[in-house]
Amino acid sequence: xxxxxxxxxxPGIRSLVLYxxxxxxxxxxxxxxxxxxxxxxxxxxxxxxxxxxxxxxxQNCTDFxxxxxxxxxxxxxxxxxxxxxxxxxxxxxxxxSARLRALLVIAQRTAQDARTVDDTVVAAARAHGATDGxxxxxxxxxxxxxxxxxYVDGLATLTLTPTDPALYEAMGERMGTLxxxxxxxxxxxxxxxxxSSL
Amino acid sequence: xxxxxxxxxxPGIRSLVLYxxxxxxxxxxxxxxxxxxxxxxxxxxxxxxxxxxxxxxxQNCTDFxxxxxxxxxxxxxxxxxxxxxxxxxxxxxxxxSARLRALLVIAQRTAQDARTVDDTVVAAARAHGATDGxxxxxxxxxxxxxxxxxYVDGLATLTLTPTDPALYEAMGERMGTLxxxxxxxxxxxxxxxxxSSL
Numbered sequence: 293x294x295x296x297x298x299x300x301x302x303p304g305i306r307s308l309v310l311y312x313x314x315x316x317x318x319x320x321x322x323x324x325x326x327x328x329x330x331x332x333x334x335x336x337x338x339x340x341x342x343x344x345x346x347x348x349x350x351q352n353c354t355d356f357x358x359x360x361x362x363x364x365x366x367x368x369x370x371x372x373x374x375x376x377x378x379x380x381x382x383x384x385x386x387x388x389s390a391r392l393r394a395l396l397v398i399a400q401r402t403a404q405d406a407r408t409v410d411d412t413v414v415a416a417a418r419a420h421g422a423t424d425g426x427x428x429x430x431x432x433x434x435x436x437x438x439x440x441x442x443y444v445d446g447l448a449t450l451t452l453t454p455t456d457p458a459l460y461e462a463m464g465e466r467m468g469t470l471x472x473x474x475x476x477x478x479x480x481x482x483x484x485x486x487x488s489s490l
Numbered sequence: 491x492x493x494x495x496x497x498x499x500x501p502g503i504r505s506l507v508l509y510x511x512x513x514x515x516x517x518x519x520x521x522x523x524x525x526x527x528x529x530x531x532x533x534x535x536x537x538x539x540x541x542x543x544x545x546x547x548x549q550n551c552t553d554f555x556x557x558x559x560x561x562x563x564x565x566x567x568x569x570x571x572x573x574x575x576x577x578x579x580x581x582x583x584x585x586x587s588a589r590l591r592a593l594l595v596i597a598q599r600t601a602q603d604a605r606t607v608d609d610t611v612v613a614a615a616r617a618h619g620a621t622d623g624x625x626x627x628x629x630x631x632x633x634x635x636x637x638x639x640x641y642v643d644g645l646a647t648l649t650l651t652p653t654d655p656a657l658y659e660a661m662g663e664r665m666g667t668l669x670x671x672x673x674x675x676x677x678x679x680x681x682x683x684x685x686s687s688l
Contacts, residue, residue: 295612296622308626315523315630321516331510353605398644406643407551414493424494428506431644432513439637445604446596446629 561662
């Protein structure tokens with residue numbers, strides 16, 4: 293049960309955005325910018341951005357964020373969707389590019405202790421083609437999900453149990469197509485279906 | 491030296507905001523909302539909000555954020571300014587209200603592992619007068635500084651050494667009066683003086 297009075301039957305960050313639209317607005321704008329727009333010189337695809345978000349949420353053990361962003365990443369990867377769960381299970385052996393694998397190391401270090409993002413791991417990413425924008429965006433995606441994860445966990449917001457994969461699948465499709473738009477109460481509420489983003 | 495090419499002689503998050511104004515804008519809007527506006531029912535003062543930000547930055551060992559937000563908090567506390575360093579040194583013995591002490595526990599747990607913000611620590615804060623808004627804002631300030639701290643540390647942005655306390659004092663005064671406005675390059679650059687916020 294959430295630690296503060298939030299709208300009923302609304303999971304995760306959606307409940308917090310309805311509770312405080314003034315903080316919700318910049319939070320959704322940030323999500324849209326880091327998960328979609330990206331740096332001008334970045335080579336990261338939207339599918340890869342969502343995968344970094346899901347991976348960091350997995351490291352932080354925040355189920356709602358992990359499941360929803362994994363669903364968005366699967367949708368965006370299309371016929372390569374199985375790679376998402378392979379990365380979440382073991383990024384070292386998942387069939388991803390050396391560039392993305394190196395960026396996942398930077399994401400993991402940013403989440404655990406950002407001071408350990410050192411010249412060695414940055415050089416490794418560059419050696420495999422990562423640009424300044426890729427490194428910037430990876431660090432900011434990881435850092436921002438350390439915020440989103442703590443925000444939903446620290447207030448004990450409602451977490452869905454993965455009893456209905458279709459729920460997450462539809463959520464992922466919406467996140468993959470519409471991106472991050474502040475939901476209305478009707479859109480955010482579970483009884484009205486999994487129509488909202490984030 | 492920063493991991494990516496950033497404007498010369500600009501410390502901390504200011505360099506990142508100049509590098510990517512599109513992400514800087516929602517980040518500064520978020521800072522302004524959580525450190526100034528606050529929830530309608532919140533009893534937290536601006537000085538206390540800045541203190542929570544400095545305390546979390548201290549926990550995360552991010553010097554630039556700790557020093558700049560501590561300076562802002564000192565400015566806002568006025569003749570009670572010594573309490574800032576007392577909290578940073580030992581929140582258990584610092585002469586703060588029982589309400590703020592209980593909220594600092596929630597902030598510390600949010601930063602370390604937000605899943606440990608349990609009913610007990612929330613009830614303790616409520617017993618001392620904390621409102622829903624206080625609890626919400628404390629968690630979001632702590633969560634957002636886990637992001638800001640990781641963003642500046644993960645990219646190894648320039649950190650000032652505290653050789654000139656007047657630099658931080660002037661910075662704190664500006665943050666305490668103008669709040670969080672995206673700086674221009676001239677404002678953000680050290681050679682032009684400590685005129686910028688955050």
